[in-house]
Amino acid sequence: MGNQINISFKDVDGKPNAKVVEFIGDLDATNVESVLEKIVSLMDNGVVNIVADFEKLRYVNSTGLGILLHFSKLAKEKGGCFKIANVNEHVYEIIEIIGANTLLDIYEGLDEAVLSL
């Protein structure tokens, strides 16, 4: 029972305070706490520029959207940024319906998002 999400971190060349975070699976109410803990810990350790790679994120619900908005706000407060790339069409529709696309920094491709850091 329950739902799995895996997140992994990749360094960004020449930017020690930046990471690409790959999300794999479904982001929902069963696993937001563990994701929240990992990303906040990363930011607390000085990695305040984050690109979330959603290529393998199949699903997100309103609770998941909530923590994405939280990451975006937290990164800005710490002088950094939280960007999202490679969002699948279904996930993007959910983001758009709720209006979160106006608050989140969303890029079509990962390279584009990383270059913007």
Place this chain on the structure above:
Amino acid sequence: MRDFGVIKEKCSLSEALQVFHFKGNLNADRVHEIEESFAGALADNQNFIVAEMSEVDFISSPVLGELMGCKRRLTERGGNLYLVGLNTENRNKLRLMGAEKIFEFLPTIRSAVLKYRWENEDKGDEITVTIPPALNFVPEMRSLFSGVALQKGYSKRDAFRIETIIDELCNNAVEHGARTPPQPVQVVCRIFRFHLEFSIINRNAATGGDGVAEIQKRISGGAPFDLNERRGRGIELVKMLCAEFSVSSENDKTIVKVIKKKEV
């Protein structure tokens, strides 16, 4: 090898369907007999025909052509021809000949009856699932209903939307449901060809009374939606994804009802 034969009989599962049991080799020289059998049924205004093929050894191209022609004639009259019980060899052969684009190969007469009812009676199918009030059960629940929608011919986009609707409503029911003692959450789904109806039922202290009124206010747009606030995002999503959305309280139960129309 079995001898050729066509036996016409009533369908024991539905009066609306006429069954033709075919046997043996459906060679090219049998086309005329088959054509006459179908013509008789059409003359009797039997618009839904099951061609039962489990005892057929061989289907020739001209016979397949006749089956296709019969299907076309029936379809033009609002009816259908269901191909049932093809053995693996015949099924593969018909696939190679492109017949799969025209016929859906059904395993049994019962499956043809169910398909007929699904397509013509629109009474819908009902599924009821009950889960313990724990978030960990919700992913399986949303996955189940999304899968059912796909199987019933809804698009991938619709299936994803249904997954979202079930997820949000079940999470709410679990979150606001009575905990002591733990009360189950029930989802009743009625699936129709062009829409789905869901009822999510839970025993509830928090959303009874004031809680229900608050949700009703959000549904009607009486409470402004703020994306930065934690509460209300799920309801807003469901509101945007459904054609109808209501909540009511009966005794100690909260009942949320939604209707999701099929994307056309």
